[in-house]
Amino acid sequence: MSENNSKWLNVGIGAFIILAIVLLLILILPFGNLAMEQDEIAVISIGGTVTYDSSNSTNAFTSASQIENALNEANSNPNVKAIVLDINSKGGSQAACSEIVEDIKNSPKPVIAYIGDKGLDESYLIATSADSIVASPSSSIGGIGLSFIDSGKYSKEKLTGVYNEEYLKLKKSNNTDPDNLANGQKMIDQDYTQFIKKIAENRDLEPNYVAKLAFGKRYNGNEAKNLGLIDKIGTKNKAIKIAASKGNATNYTTSSYPKAKKSLTETLGENNLFNYDLSKILG
Numbered sequence: 001m002s003e004n005n006s007k008w009l010n011v012g013i014g015a016f017i018i019l020a021i022v023l024l025l026i027l028i029l030p031f032g033n034l035a036m037e038q039d040e041i042a043v044i045s046i047g048g049t050v051t052y053d054s055s056n057s058t059n060a061f062t063s064a065s066q067i068e069n070a071l072n073e074a075n076s077n078p079n080v081k082a083i084v085l086d087i088n089s090k091g092g093s094q095a096a097c098s099e100i101v102e103d104i105k106n107s108p109k110p111v112i113a114y115i116g117d118k119g120l121d122e123s124y125l126i127a128t129s130a131d132s133i134v135a136s137p138s139s140s141i142g143g144i145g146l147s148f149i150d151s152g153k154y155s156k157e158k159l160t161g162v163y164n165e166e167y168l169k170l171k172k173s174n175n176t177d178p179d180n181l182a183n184g185q186k187m188i189d190q191d192y193t194q195f196i197k198k199i200a201e202n203r204d205l206e207p208n209y210v211a212k213l214a215f216g217k218r219y220n221g222n223e224a225k226n227l228g229l230i231d232k233i234g235t236k237n238k239a240i241k242i243a244a245s246k247g248n249a250t251n252y253t254t255s256s257y258p259k260a261k262k263s264l265t266e267t268l269g270e271n272n273l274f275n276y277d278l279s280k281i282l283g
Contacts, residue, residue: 039249041240042074042083042257050092050100050122062089064096070257071103080255081247082110084239085130091121091147094191101129101198110246114239115139115230120218121146124229125195128202131246133230134239141224144199144214148192203228 046067048060074080085104091097104111104126113119113130120143127133135141196214200207205228213219213227224230232238244252 038079039244039247039252040077040080041243041247041249041252041254042070042077042080043086043240043254044070044074044083044257045086045088046100046123046126047086047088050089050096050126052093052096052099062092064093064099066258067100068103071107073259074257075107075109080109080257081249081252082112082243083107083257084236084243084254085111085113085127086236087113087115087119087123087127088117089120089123089126090118091123091143094122094147094195097122097126098198100126101202104129110243112239112243112246114236115141115221116236118143121216125199125202127230128199132232132242134232134234134236134242135221135224135230136235137221137233139221139224140218141221141229142213142219143216144210145192145195146216148195 044067046062048062051061051063053063071083074083111130113127113133115124115127115133115135116139117136118140119127119135120140124142124144196211197207199205200210203210213229219227219229221230221233225233232242240254244250
């Protein structure tokens with residue numbers, strides 16, 4: 001065999017060996033990492049306006065599907081032992097928030113809500129579906145019914161609502177459109193009443209008590225704690241520690257969810273698969 005042919009044979013053998021090593025490592029790395037991976041506390045951010053439309057998932061908006069995907073990903077990862085919701089929102093779509101509430105309640109893993117800056121109206125409803133709520137002492141909490149007060153949601157007329165034990169009584173001065181206003185009153189009666197009841201149920205409080213704290217009133221963290229609207233005062237780190245305790249995680253890391261998908265090149269690079277000395281193989 002000529003020297004040139006021998007060289008190309010070595011190159012071919014070397015390339016085959018490299019390919020075999022790469023494929024082998026791709027197969028065994030997931031199993032090898034299991035022994036090294038730590039428990040995780042998943043952190044899911046809910047910021048800006050909560051929307052139903054997934055096309056609005058930006059820094060200013062959070063969609064219901066975005067949170068649903070994050071919860072599903074965290075719950076399907078065996079390394080995740082608990083979940084923290086990092087809430088900074090004035091509320092948004094009641095339908096979207098109601099879906100998020102159900103997803104949280106169906107989570108098989110502990111969920112802790114943290115309110116750092118604000119958790120108002122529908123976003124506060126989301127927080128109440130968690131196992132516990134932690135908030136900063138200077139946070140803005142509650143705002144229950146903000147979207148129903150002076151709202152044109154169901155009517156061109158502005159409406160105000162007052163909840164009582166059995167139904168919502170609505171008053172409006174200068175009534176220029178009785179039929180339209182009456183229909184709007186009926187819709188708000190149903191929605192606002194259910195909104196109050198959902199919060200009361202989630203917080204194990206009486207609806208009438210929650211109604212007295214509503215009307216869009218805001219409370220700082222200390223006030224909210226005294227009123228029973230939250231459970232603990234503290235930082236996000238405290239919320240994470242509470243989540244870890246509930247999830248029986250001792251040696252853990254925190255990870256944001258949903259996680260960004262990594263390419264195969266990034267995965268191989270992280271594990272130094274491209275740092276082999278090819279000269280040793282090729283001669």
